[in-house]
Amino acid sequence: MSTRIPVGPQHPALIEPEHLDVKVDGETITDVDVHLGYIHRGIEGLMQKKNYQQNVYIAERICGICSGVHTSTYSEGVESLLGLEVPKRAKYIRTIILELERLHSHYLWLGLVAYEIGLDTAFQISWRDREIVLDLLEKITGNRINYAMNTIGGVRRGITKEMQKETLQGIDALWEKTKYYKEVFLKDSIVRARTKNVGVLKKRDAERYSVAGPIVRASSVDFDVRTTNYAAYADVKWKPIVRHGCDINSRLDVRIEEVFEALNIIRQCIENMPEGPLKTIVPPVVPKGETIMRTEAPRGELFYYIRSNGTAMPERVKIRPPTYANLLALKPMLIGSELADLPVIVASIDPCFSCAERVGVIKEGTNKKEIFDGRRLRMMKDAP
Amino acid sequence: MTILKKIVNFARLKSPYLLHFDCTGCNGCTIETLACITPRYDVERFGIVEKGNPRHSDLLVINGSVNKKMEPRLKRIYEGMAHPKAVVAVGACAISRGVFFDAYNNGKPIDKIVPVDVYVPGCPPKPEAIIDGIVKALGLWKERLEEYK
Numbered sequence: 001m002s003t004r005i006p007v008g009p010q011h012p013a014l015i016e017p018e019h020l021d022v023k024v025d026g027e028t029i030t031d032v033d034v035h036l037g038y039i040h041r042g043i044e045g046l047m048q049k050k051n052y053q054q055n056v057y058i059a060e061r062i063c064g065i066c067s068g069v070h071t072s073t074y075s076e077g078v079e080s081l082l083g084l085e086v087p088k089r090a091k092y093i094r095t096i097i098l099e100l101e102r103l104h105s106h107y108l109w110l111g112l113v114a115y116e117i118g119l120d121t122a123f124q125i126s127w128r129d130r131e132i133v134l135d136l137l138e139k140i141t142g143n144r145i146n147y148a149m150n151t152i153g154g155v156r157r158g159i160t161k162e163m164q165k166e167t168l169q170g171i172d173a174l175w176e177k178t179k180y181y182k183e184v185f186l187k188d189s190i191v192r193a194r195t196k197n198v199g200v201l202k203k204r205d206a207e208r209y210s211v212a213g214p215i216v217r218a219s220s221v222d223f224d225v226r227t228t229n230y231a232a233y234a235d236v237k238w239k240p241i242v243r244h245g246c247d248i249n250s251r252l253d254v255r256i257e258e259v260f261e262a263l264n265i266i267r268q269c270i271e272n273m274p275e276g277p278l279k280t281i282v283p284p285v286v287p288k289g290e291t292i293m294r295t296e297a298p299r300g301e302l303f304y305y306i307r308s309n310g311t312a313m314p315e316r317v318k319i320r321p322p323t324y325a326n327l328l329a330l331k332p333m334l335i336g337s338e339l340a341d342l343p344v345i346v347a348s349i350d351p352c353f354s355c356a357e358r359v360g361v362i363k364e365g366t367n368k369k370e371i372f373d374g375r376r377l378r379m380m381k382d383a384p
Numbered sequence: 385m386t387i388l389k390k391i392v393n394f395a396r397l398k399s400p401y402l403l404h405f406d407c408t409g410c411n412g413c414t415i416e417t418l419a420c421i422t423p424r425y426d427v428e429r430f431g432i433v434e435k436g437n438p439r440h441s442d443l444l445v446i447n448g449s450v451n452k453k454m455e456p457r458l459k460r461i462y463e464g465m466a467h468p469k470a471v472v473a474v475g476a477c478a479i480s481r482g483v484f485f486d487a488y489n490n491g492k493p494i495d496k497i498v499p500v501d502v503y504v505p506g507c508p509p510k511p512e513a514i515i516d517g518i519v520k521a522l523g524l525w526k527e528r529l530e531e532y533k
């Protein structure tokens with residue numbers, strides 16, 4: 001006999017609102033349905049109503065955790081439409097911000113996983129150390145979250161010599177702390193018992209579901225968009241981290257190693273920071289055309305498609321965030337595992353629903369579900 | 385007021401439970417609100433504990449505006465909370481829908497749906513500001529508790 005358990009939209013194990021419809025047989029999960037749409041705001045529609053410069057700020061507010069990577073992907077997309085070459089110094093600063101963001105996102109994730117497996121102390125400790133990263137971000141950009149650092153044609157603020165010194169000190173401190181995490185998360189027997197062979201995603205499944213980011217790299221697929229050399233990644237030495245365990249333990253391993261890589265990249269960027277302007281002159285009109293820009297957000301591949309028709313506003317902006325790809329992989333991970341492992345498996349893909357929800361197609365009515373077609377969506381958009 | 389009631393009220397005053405509900409915003413305000421329970425800011429100093437169950441909670445902290453799908457859920461959560469209660473709206477989205485004010489699926493500001501006691505402006509506000517808002521709401525809640533008896 002199977003029982004249905006609704007999880008969410010407001011649930012202690014979930015930070016963001018989503019709804020999981022879980023079917024269980026005893027303690028074993030037999031089926032799961034993911035319902036979304038609680039955070040759908042209509043950002044792609046909104047971006048068609050604003051001009052290119054305003055859209056930088058909207059892109060920033062798609063997601064508070066990866067705000068830097070959204071703005072830099074959008075800006076680089078528009079820059080490629082304009083055929084602009086961004087100053088080298090701006091590229092280095094962008095890379096530093098992107099990597100600081102990856103640090104804070106990975107610390108946040110480590111904390112959440114620790115919390116879900118019951119290690120409250122580790123949660124508190126990793127969030128305490130995350131504050132070091134946020135302090136650095138606040139010193140460099142002026143804000144802890146939503147930095148407003150990128151703009152079309154470059155960056156808005158420089159990094160002074162003093163700040164560079166402080167950043168290097170912060171990085172050294174984080175290096176020591178991360179070594180300790182490595183001990184705790186990879187050697188501790190309790191953590192191993194809760195994460196080894198849990199939430200398994202085989203290599204074949206990972207490829208079939210087009211999973212992205214640290215999850216696919218933990219399933220022994222070597223896929224990291226940073227190898228396409230956007231920003232300043234061509235000038236620094238780094239390598240993608242790949243692990244072969246396919247379970248939550250390997251995902252922990254990948255992310256902890258990526259923290260070390262990120263610290264390394266920031267150090268190299270600061271040491272080799274070139275002099276020069278922060279921003280180029282941007283022509284007022286974006287010519288007709290279309291472009292695709294891909295970057296590696298902390299959670300995986302972020303994809304922007306921008307089409308311009310020569311007016312002040314983009315004709316279409318399509319965004320595909322990493323969670324959209326990773327969410328589908330929840331199904332093979334969850335089916336067959338214990339109900340008690342559900343929170344940690346959901347947390348292990350590091351879902352970020354405010355990114356994923358820009359096009360909701362299923363509307364939950366009183367008790368019927370309807371699919372919205374494009375015409376009705378457009379009607380909704382035009383309605384006041 | 386009976387002695388027992390007095391003791392219960394005294395205990396409630398010293399340990400309010402907080403329910404954090406994330407609506408239709410970006411994650412910015414959510415992680416800043418969560419940062420309040422971590423060692424740097426630590427609202428447990430005031431006896432505040434974050435809880436997942438609306439029926440056990442005294443304070444409701446809301447982030448982000450509310451879209452059509454979320455609206456009935458928010459109402460239900462608010463109505464499920466025991467009396468007296470206080471509501472804090474955190475962030476520009478919760479107060480006036482922020483940058484998304486003319487997006488097609490961004491329903492209403494929160495105070496059109498549930499009564500809001502304290503507004504914390506910012507996009508996102510810093511954790512210090514959020515704590516200040518929560519403490520102010522606690523003051524209001526205290527008055528209500530005394531009236532309620």
Ligand code: SF4
Nearest residue numbers: 409412475476477507
């Ligand atoms: S107020 Fe700003 S930071 Fe907060 S949810 Fe809205 S857009 Fe995000």
